[in-house]
Amino acid sequence: MAAPTHLLHSTALNHTLLPFLRRHSPLFRRAASFTSFSLRRKLPVRPILAQARRISSAAVAKDELVATPSDLQFKGPLEVIKYPDPILRAKNKRIDSFDESLKKLADEMFDVMYITDGIGLSAPQVGINVQLMVFNPAGVRGEGEEIVLVNPQIKRFSKKIVPFEEGCLSFPKIYADVMRPDSLKVDAQDIKGARFQINLTGLLARVFQHEYDHLQGVLFFERMSDEVLDTIRAQLQELEKEYEERTGLASPEKIEAREIRKKGVGFGKS
Template identity: 60%
Template sequence: MASAKFLRSSHLHIHGGFTSALPAIPPFSHNRLTSLDQVYFSTNWSLPPLCAVSKIGFSATKDEAASSGDIEFEAPLKIVQYPDPKLRAKNKRIVSFDDNLKSLAREMFDVMYKEQKMLLEHQSQPQKSTTSIRTDGIGLSAPQVGINVQLMVFNPVGEPGEGEEIVLVNPRVSKYSKKLSIFNEGCLSFPGIYADVKRPESVKIDARDVNGNRFSFSLDGLPARVFQHEFDHLQGILFFERMTEEVLGNIREQLQALEMKYEQLTGEPSPEKIQNRRERRNAVGFGKS
């Protein structure tokens, strides 16, 4: 194993195998969130070539800023399921880095871990999957709990006290790799649905931490996959929009079942219908969907 050393967050790279090679960081509390500049990594890892792109996301000053009321919440938070319109709403830029934001991040982790535990106890991954690793329950975006702000949390291990708990505020993508890979994704907002999605293997990200500090870092492998899935949520993009028409056809009935469930629970018509979605060529990479 290559030697590891301590670096500033501006030089941070996190790789797909980091959870087994890195020292564990203690889980954070309401008063202290783990900062990405505390993460160690192997200096011998390398990333695939990255494509430069315009910075994408909701971090520009022209985007609407979130008020303190936009981040207020009552515990326990609940997962918002497709086709709830909150999954499509504009997510506001966070400008207040206070204890309420830290509490929200902590509560999101708690919900994520709870959902992951329930999934492991009551469901099994489809055998046709291209991988045996679940992606639902290891990442969560704020709109998935009904709060439309630019916040995401994830831990590729999916277990409290293990792996790295990562909090990203107002993230943007500055580069992504030309090399693409297919991975069988799931999503807490689409319970029981798994399908193959093609995405870039690595990304370079600009973001803020829960204290408002700016930093840049790179991800590849599973962490990059989880980030891209959650980043899409912050832009109102759902993972089935990244699927080919053939793959989408395999889950169409499951999506329609969620639409019917929404109508039965709310007494209102579904805000969107998968049957009305026009067939098109799906593209991968940021800004192409």
């Protein structure tokens, strides 16, 4: 997930800009009232993963694809895959091997995330179709808390749905409101394979849901109302054009061909 320079979680916000933005930016005040942690970039009093509850292994769906060792191999440096590359829609495999290859991939993903001013990144966004995400709400190396979630699942989410302006590293310079549940309970594994559950709220829940959607092949514009989508439609079409010029191939999807949203589509469904 991208860190917009005009919102709370921007890595560009320094201590000089913070007081000015608090006084003059409606978007910043909106973000501040929505998030659940300090406005200043400080280490959380209670580390996020310290609140996690360890649980026993869960059953694996029989039809779920499992990643092989070769699926975790890559040649660096990794780069962010941009819409409408079909890699963003491909099936992401479950990870069963918790070795140095996985740790190397997670470390490289953090490198890419920080370089591109992001606060969250999923494996398919760097061309690796496995169920892995990393995020750090501070968006700065050495600050906040680096979190790695492997094979995450949503166990429960709140009925309270809230809007928030999101950006995405796979959609450069595109920001728009997305409606998502305010809190949720997550089941996942850490980098060593230990399974745990954790409750996420506010921006943490927002970042997780954005990256979780990537693991399901769902892109953030699909969570937007038709009215909001219309405000970025031209930018999406420009990305489609850039893809065709760069690859010499027809765009694998066209926003102009997107079906009208069906009312009542719930969270976790495309």
